[in-house]
Amino acid sequence: MGMTITEKILAESAKRSRVIPGENVWLNVDVLMTHDVCGPPTFAIWKKEFGEKAKIWDKNKLVVFPDHYIFTKNPHANRNVEVLRQFAAEHELPNYYDLGTERYKGVCHIALAEEGYNVPGTVLFGTDSHTCTSGAFGMFATGVGNTDAAFILGTGKIWERIPESMKFTFSGKMPPYLTAKDLILQILGDIGTDGATYRAMEFDGDAISSLSIYERMTLTNMAIEGGGMNGIIAVDEITSKFLADIDVNDYKTYQSDPDAVYHSKYNYDVSKLEPLVAKPHSPDNRDTVRNVAGTKLTKCYIGSCTGGKITDFYYAANLLLGKEVKVTTFIVPASTAVAKQLSEETISGISLKDIFEKSGCIIAESSCAACLGGPSDTIGRSIDGDVVISTTNRNFPGRMGSKSSQVYLASPLTVAASAINGAITDPRDFL
Amino acid sequence: MEKKITGKAYVLGDNIDTDQIIPAEHLVYSTSDPEELKKYGHYALSSVPADGAGLPNGFTPFIIGDNYKSDYKIIIGGSNFGSGSSREHAPLALQVAGVKVVIAESYARIFYRNSVDGGFLVPYVSKEKLNDKIKTGDIIEVDLESNKIKNLSNDSSYQLFSLGDVFEIVEAGGLFEYARTSGMI
Known part of the structure; x- marks a missing residue:
């Protein structure tokens, strides 16, 4: 029996030859991302729980973007950015993108892509539900809360239940009035906001292959709106070209096996869809x-x-x-x-x-x-x-x-x- | 962990998302300062539309006046409870307000994980729809050993799904306690 692309990546991360949907495994995390809303409580939990022994498992794998409450006079919001800044200074974080400097990037999920943190085949966790966006790069990416993030920060590990996969295939030539946003709104109307809860949403088909990497990110971004654990699109020439342009060349690519088992499959002809x-x-x-x-x-x-x-x-x-x-x-x-x-x-x-x-x-x-x-x-x-x-x-x-x-x-x-x-x-x- | 939890029920509809549980504008308060933490309790469930606040009648505030503690210890939800953002401030806000147990037909993944791993509250899944059977203000007894709840206001009882794999984490009081007990950290 074959495996889906999500199962293959999670098996690799759990150092197993195969994984089965429904089982809980401990994953080795490649990148942990956090921001100004969830970073401060995450760091506080990490300090409290690990105490004197608190140590970041791998500084190079922690990425911190202030991005949520940035241009505001709210003193509590500004204090949160200051907490990030101090933490980054105290621990000499290489991947902190400070506000008010040339390093400031803006919204974390887009910055992750631009800065080369989205590496196919890897596992990325973030303290933001839209972390699933990164799945457009043929990787596993999902959101977690502060306690889980604090655990990862200290150990590089986290438990996760292997999701069943749902497959969404879009065929045909994209009409000029249709965008990836219409495709995902179509899916959400069909499955509802809990239609993919605890599942992987895999997107494929020639219409998806024709989309730019940024359009693909719109699809994987809103996987969480269906309750999905992750959204994922296998690497192709468009992905590898985007990555080569930003000097990301060393990665593993995975494809779902033809006999992989899916929870369900949906097929759409894009020529029949409308703006939604x-x-x-x-x-x-x-x-x-x-x-x-x-x-x-x-x-x-x-x-x-x-x-x-x-x-x-x-x-x-x-x-x-x-x-x-x-x-x-x-x-x-x-x-x-x-x-x-x-x-x-x-x-x-x-x-x-x-x-x-x-x-x-x-x-x-x-x-x-x-x-x-x-x-x-x-x-x-x-x-x-x-x-x-x-x-x-x-x-x-x-x-x-x-x-x-x-x-x-x-x-x-x-x-x-x-x-x-x-x-x-x-x-x-x-x- | 307490074996039995008894308290007043606060009943909500389906798809209670984390923006309704704790609106994003309040996510600026410190979670470690005991005084600021109270703000999370005060604003808990503050964005639930009024007609859905405390079913079946609605228009029943979860928090009264300037309080940060609620009269309600048990939340009865519908399907897809806690959908939306990953903010752990959501189960935290409910905990600060005094909620011990949420009973819903289903949960969004991140809210469920956060509730368990952060040790904030016990997220039970009901075997049947309960938000049309239990009324806001009913006194509910939750038995964590037999996975049953009893509505003491009318003497009916309902079965819940066992917590399964995550029971050990819930019993330990959260992911860190569990990891320490099991020698992981």
Whole structure:
């Protein structure tokens, strides 16, 4: 009996010849990532539990990004960044990306990819549920809490239950009005927010092979919205080219065996899919954009680990070129590298940054910003009864700030089209 | 570990995510300072929409006024309890508020792990849907040896799934205690 790509990677990490879904194994962790919200409590637990003997298992494998509550006057939030800074200094951490320096990167999941921490075949744990994003690189990546992270910090090990795998195959040629965000919203509508709980979500098919690495990251990023333990896409030429460009060349690649056993398999023909939204207040509350077209908006938001990558801004800029937005529209590049690209990359000779500025968008500095609400002075945060359309990942009650706001999740194409009209709009109206 | 836990039930619907359990704006407080820690209890479940707060009637606050302790020791949830973000502050907030046990039809993975590994509370899985049978304010007795709960307000009882593999971690009081007992660290 064959194994899935997730089972093969976990078997290797557990130093076993094979693993079976449902069994608990102790994994050897390759990278532990944390940030300003969960880093301070993680370090506190590690100090308390290991006491005098507290030792970081491998400094080179710990990566720390301040990214959540960054540009705020909130004293408690600023104190958390100071805790990271002091910890990094005290332990001479090589992989700390300090705020206020040139090393500052922005949103952790995108920075992990840009900085070469996403290495195929390896096992990455992070104190953030969207750590599953890294699975786009043919690796196992998942989120944990502070206690688990503190345990890893001291031992390099963690127990995990081997997940069953679900396979999602997308065939056909991607139409110009469809993005990876529409594909994952399609899946979430089909399986619900607990349809993949404790399972691996594996994506394949020729439509997936045609996607850039950043688009693939949108799929694996939202695996957690289905409850998934991890999302994963096997390495191909697009992955290896991306990695070669940032000098990551030494890694193992795995593929699922043809006779691997799956919990379930889903097949989609992308030519038959439509632009989608998730209506308030759940990522699985799927509808077609056309069904909710005309819904009046008060804010549009393009940003986050899900929808703040350079590919997301290309999609949006293509529609916004030469047009003006009718409602307040926030552009929040996930990372400082993406922010730099906005100035460098052009459409018809105009930089993306200029396109956004001329269309009336507000460009913010790189961080998680209003994706998760944040302190009250966070840019883009929803207030009162705001009606927002956003490229982010969650629209739970109060997620983007105000408990009484309504948040629609959609692709960058749909958000841009909606910004032009001030009401939810199918991108096909502009393509 | 206590063998029996008795307390008032607070009943919630399906898909109670961690943003509802502890809204992200409150994640800035220290988890080691005893005074600041109280904030987590105070804001526990503060983003649950009012009509779903304390079923079946709703509009029942979990925390009253400036308190950080709740009257309710036992949470009865539905399916997919604790979905969303990885914030360990979620089971921590419930613990600070005085919650000892959550009983739900299913859990999101990270919330479940955090509850067990952090030793915050006991996450039981019920064998049937209970959030339409138990009412907020009912007095519930949880028997951790027989994996049963009894509703003392109307004398009905229900079976829970055993904690299985993770019982040893729950019994030890968390992952670190378990690892020390078993000689791992």
